[in-house]
Amino acid sequence: MYIYLYDNYTRQDKYKHKIAQIDKKIIELGQNRKIIRLGEIKGIASIINNHSNRGAHGIIAVGNDRTLSGLICAMFQSNDQEILETPISIIPIGSKNQNLAKILNISTQNLGEALISRKIKKINLIEIQSFRLSNTDHHTLVRDQKKYCLTQLYTQNREGLFCQVRNGYSFEIRKNKQLRIINLLNQQDILRQKLNNARLIFNPFDKILELVIENKISAQRQYLYNLVNKKINPIDSFFSLENFAILNHGLSLLLDGVSEIKTPAKIKIANHGLNFIVGRNFHVY
Amino acid sequence: MTIKVLNSKIIKLSTYNISKNHLVFNPMSKALEILKKLPITQMINSSLKNTNNENNSEENAGLKNIETLIGKSIKIKGELHGNNNIVINGEVEGRIVVQGNLFIGDQARVNANVEANQAVVGGNVRGNIFVNERLTLKPSARIFGDIECGKLSIQEGAILNGKCSIKEGGQAKNTSEQNIVAN
Numbered sequence: 001m002y003i004y005l006y007d008n009y010t011r012q013d014k015y016k017h018k019i020a021q022i023d024k025k026i027i028e029l030g031q032n033r034k035i036i037r038l039g040e041i042k043g044i045a046s047i048i049n050n051h052s053n054r055g056a057h058g059i060i061a062v063g064n065d066r067t068l069s070g071l072i073c074a075m076f077q078s079n080d081q082e083i084l085e086t087p088i089s090i091i092p093i094g095s096k097n098q099n100l101a102k103i104l105n106i107s108t109q110n111l112g113e114a115l116i117s118r119k120i121k122k123i124n125l126i127e128i129q130s131f132r133l134s135n136t137d138h139h140t141l142v143r144d145q146k147k148y149c150l151t152q153l154y155t156q157n158r159e160g161l162f163c164q165v166r167n168g169y170s171f172e173i174r175k176n177k178q179l180r181i182i183n184l185l186n187q188q189d190i191l192r193q194k195l196n197n198a199r200l201i202f203n204p205f206d207k208i209l210e211l212v213i214e215n216k217i218s219a220q221r222q223y224l225y226n227l228v229n230k231k232i233n234p235i236d237s238f239f240s241l242e243n244f245a246i247l248n249h250g251l252s253l254l255l256d257g258v259s260e261i262k263t264p265a266k267i268k269i270a271n272h273g274l275n276f277i278v279g280r281n282f283h284v285y
Numbered sequence: 286m287t288i289k290v291l292n293s294k295i296i297k298l299s300t301y302n303i304s305k306n307h308l309v310f311n312p313m314s315k316a317l318e319i320l321k322k323l324p325i326t327q328m329i330n331s332s333l334k335n336t337n338n339e340n341n342s343e344e345n346a347g348l349k350n351i352e353t354l355i356g357k358s359i360k361i362k363g364e365l366h367g368n369n370n371i372v373i374n375g376e377v378e379g380r381i382v383v384q385g386n387l388f389i390g391d392q393a394r395v396n397a398n399v400e401a402n403q404a405v406v407g408g409n410v411r412g413n414i415f416v417n418e419r420l421t422l423k424p425s426a427r428i429f430g431d432i433e434c435g436k437l438s439i440q441e442g443a444i445l446n447g448k449c450s451i452k453e454g455g456q457a458k459n460t461s462e463q464n465i466v467a468n
Contacts, residue, residue, distance in 0.1 A: 169363025169379060177358050213356060236356035237375070 001032045003056050005071065007063030008038055010093050018093055022062065038067075058087045058277060064097040065258045072125065072148050075274060087120050089277035099257060103151055103184055105279030121278050124207055125150055126183045127270040128253065130261050141264065148270060149255040153181040155246075162247040177236055178214040181267060195235065207269045211244070213237040243268040352385070357392060365397075373408075391425045398430075413447075 004026070010019055026033055034056075059075075061067040068090045075083055092101040101107075126149040131141040155161070161173040173179065195212070213236045244267055246253070251263040352369035355361060359375040367383045374390035379397050381387070387401035393408030400415045407423035413430045414420065420434035424442030431448040439445065 165363075169361050169365055171359055171361040174358040174360075213358065235354065237359050238351070238354040240352050 001034055001056050002026075003059045004033060004035045004091075005059065005061050005063075005067065006035065006037045007061070007067040007093070010063060011037070015093050019062075022091060056086055058089065060089050060091055060277075062091045063093055065100045065256055066097065068100050069150070069256050069258045072150060072274065076146075076148055076270070076272075084272050085275065087275040087277045097258065100150060104276055105282040107279065119278050119280060119282060120275050121282060122273045122275050123150070124183065124205070124273045125270045126153065126181065126209065126255075126267060128153070128255065128261050128265050128267050130263065130265040132262075145261055147255055147259060147261050149183065151182075151184045151256050153267070154254045154257070155179045155251060159248070161251075163244055164247060165241055165244045173213060173237075176216055178216055180212045180214065182210040182212060183269075195238070208240050208242055209244075209267065209269060211237075211239040211241055350385075355393075389426075391423070404434075 006019070009015075023035075059071065061071045068088075071088055075086075075088065078084075090101050090104065090106060092098045092106065127146065128149060129146045130144045132144040134140040134142045156178075160175045161179060162170065163173065164170040195210075215234055215236050246263045246265050246267070248263050252260050253263060253265060254260055350369050351372055352367050353365075353371045355371070355373045355375045355377065357374050361375070361377045362379055364380045364382070365371070365377060367385065370385040370388070371381075371383050372388045372390065373381075373393045373395065376394045377397050381395070381397050381399045381401070383399075383401040383404075385402055387399065387404040389395060389399075389404070389406045389408045389410060391407040395408065395410045396412060397410075398412040398415075399410065402416070403418045403420070404414065404416045405421045405423065406414070406426045406428065408425065409427045411429045414428065414432040414434070416432075416434040418434070419436040419438065420432060421438045422428065422440060422443035422445065424440045426440075426443040426445075428443075428445045428447060430446075431450070432445070433450040433452070435452055437449070437451055
């Protein structure tokens with residue numbers, strides 16, 4: 001049985017035709033299916049828990065990056081080994097916020113690709129555990145939210161960042177440098193080319209996070225650089241880390257471009273990867 | 286002098302020609318002169334020269350497969366370990382242990398004991414350096430500490446304040462732990 005989770009926004013009239021096409025495709029494939037229309041993203045966790053005993057062959061998010069990201073977090077929240085082994089995927093609806101579908105090589109045009117494709121790939125995810133000050137004792141940090149991210153984290157570094165590597169060193173990043181923590185990169189991502197040009201080691205399946213600090217160059221300055229035909233190194237720094245923490249308070253980390261989490265936070269590769277149903281030409285190298 | 290304007294029309298530019306068919310101005314050469322004199326252009330050119338020197342020096346080091354790149358905006362405190370190649374252009378305090386090759390850039394400031402397989406040093410290092418194979422000191426290198434290596438190359442202009450020990454056979458023995466503890 002396949003479980004289809006339809007995001008709330010797919011009820012809009014402009015998506016009716018596409019939803020009808022998906023329903024038709026599912027019937028053609030003859031899959032035993034369960035369709036669930038979500039009221040809110042928060043409801044995914046309870047839905048998955050309720051269906052955990054019925055042996056789902058796959059869980060498909062019908063929506064956008066926000067839908068798939070919510071499904072990923074809900075899978076880990078269930079804390080059930082059987083659920084964590086269940087393959088998941090996405091049927092992208094709409095053209096906006098479909099980066100995860102592109103990375104999984106699932107076409108936004110060919111709606112049935114996720115349904116037909118039998119290619120399953122186990123992918124590691126980034127685990128982010130945030131902390132907050134205790135209500136009773138304002139000097140103690142207690143665990144707050146735990147979220148998971150498939151591709152990369154961004155942060156706006158306006159005040160300088162303080163990071164600590166577990167059992168290792170601490171480092172300080174000066175302000176006005178863009179920070180990115182990368183797990184997966186699309187083949188078309190410009191950052192991949194910059195990393196290759198800089199001869200930096202990057203392997204998305206080695207269970208090591210890549211921390212990239214980029215030079216923030218304004219459009220005007222870039223124009224002047226182009227005018228005098230000079231090249232400037234876009235990558236300031238690069239680290240390969242297994243486990244580290246960002247110590248600043250109140251800084252926002254953007255996960256997959258969709259959800260946010262506040263620092264201080266510990267960041268590492270999650271112990272358990274998830275199985276994704278990917279497109280036939282899925283390739284992140 | 287002819288300049289193609291707007292991809293459609295070739296206009297002859299001349300300072301002195303006054304004619305119906307020619308525009309009477311000399312914009313490009315004058316504009317370039319003015320542009321060169323602007324303080325922002327001079328600032329960009331000087332900063333680009335520094336950047337290009339950095340990029341060239343990394344290429345000269347012949348490093349590929351860089352595991353860690355520490356830029357100018359980074360300051361590290363503690364023990365830095367690496368299995369592959371490491372490039373340092375920022376500040377490091379503590380200890381550096383690299384199983385591959387190490388490149389310390391011209392603007393780097395290292396206040397640490399260093400161990401590496403091979404190393405090229407171009408910046409400021411306060412600490413002892415132990416290199417298994419070849420150690421190269423560039424003209425901008427400023428070393429305040431002892432060095433021990435298999436082979437040594439010191440380029441003109443480099444400054445070394447400390448003891449220098451080169452082991453026979455081109456490879457230093459791994460007595461770094463004792464040396465560092467003693468120091």
